Amino acid sequence: MREKPATVTGYEFDELRSLIESRSGILFDASRERFFSTRVREFVAERGLQGGTDLLRLVSSSNVEYSALLESLLTQETSFFRYPAVFDALAKKILPELQEKKFWDNPRTLRIWSAACSTGEEPYSIAIAVADALPFAEAWRIEILATDISRRALQHAERGVYTGRSLDNLTPQQIENYFTKTRHGYVVKPRIRRMVSFAPMNLTQAVYVGRMDCIFCMNVLMYFAEERRNSVIQRFSECLELGGYFLLGHAESLSSVPVRLEGLVLGDCRIYRKPAKESAVKQAVMAEGSL
Numbered sequence: 001m002r003e004k005p006a007t008v009t010g011y012e013f014d015e016l017r018s019l020i021e022s023r024s025g026i027l028f029d030a031s032r033e034r035f036f037s038t039r040v041r042e043f044v045a046e047r048g049l050q051g052g053t054d055l056l057r058l059v060s061s062s063n064v065e066y067s068a069l070l071e072s073l074l075t076q077e078t079s080f081f082r083y084p085a086v087f088d089a090l091a092k093k094i095l096p097e098l099q100e101k102k103f104w105d106n107p108r109t110l111r112i113w114s115a116a117c118s119t120g121e122e123p124y125s126i127a128i129a130v131a132d133a134l135p136f137a138e139a140w141r142i143e144i145l146a147t148d149i150s151r152r153a154l155q156h157a158e159r160g161v162y163t164g165r166s167l168d169n170l171t172p173q174q175i176e177n178y179f180t181k182t183r184h185g186y187v188v189k190p191r192i193r194r195m196v197s198f199a200p201m202n203l204t205q206a207v208y209v210g211r212m213d214c215i216f217c218m219n220v221l222m223y224f225a226e227e228r229r230n231s232v233i234q235r236f237s238e239c240l241e242l243g244g245y246f247l248l249g250h251a252e253s254l255s256s257v258p259v260r261l262e263g264l265v266l267g268d269c270r271i272y273r274k275p276a277k278e279s280a281v282k283q284a285v286m287a288e289g290s291l
């Protein structure tokens, strides 16, 4: 006789949705209903649970089980140089500007944050763009902080071994310069690997990361509810240096976010900058209608 599939009621799905939203910020709305319910049912079956009540009890009482459920629900699609226009803006506008601004600093540091870095392609792309754009990268202290809520994704990132389509946007020259081909795939070379530090971090929890020259936060805030998204962006804006840059994914924008960053259109992308003077930030905060 076939086993009856475990049942999760509408009420239990709602409870799970609100638990996940309150802990991770990720909102599973109607547009992702099918994905959510399928993954939850699979998790219930894998654990041999009776149904939604058992599942709620399990994930509310065990952080390990909660994290395992969350891992199964995360979308981790990414690739090297995912939006070429953004990396063009980094190479042609942001890095030259920072290079000029910091040229006489001692030490000459550059701090970039890849918030929600998934399996590492984004922070390594940033490191490659920096190595390509800065003529004497060794003369700089380059710190690329790469964080994500998913420990599984971070383990992949730390290994730095890549295969398949995620490499498609790299040029043959970049592959040759920055990767070693092995039988497991393309391995990021130490000079790129050294620039990046990986750490687990939940964006909904305020953690002090110091001042950043540039923050990439791509393709994650679109899964957050509006209020939560706004408060995370507010925190990003506070930790940016004056004149620092903020970069979102190409389908995302700050147009309805009450944070005062200047929007600049460069080629095919829109990037955001914190005004270079404190007084301009204050004025912008008072002005209506700015971004």
Ligand SMILES: C[S@@+](CC[C@H](N)C(=O)[O-])C[C@H]1O[C@@H](n2cnc3c(N)ncnc32)[C@H](O)[C@@H]1O
Pocket: 024, 025, 026, 074, 075, 076, 077, 078, 079, 082, 115, 116, 117, 118, 119, 122, 147, 148, 149, 150, 153, 201, 202, 203, 204, 217, 218, 219, 220, 249
């Ligand atoms: C679609 S990937 C984006 C990866 C990369 N930024 C890009 O655009 O290619 C979204 C990432 O956000 C992470 N994520 C989701 N919620 C998060 C949270 N609350 N804190 C930190 N990372 C989170 C997921 O684990 C996933 O790796």
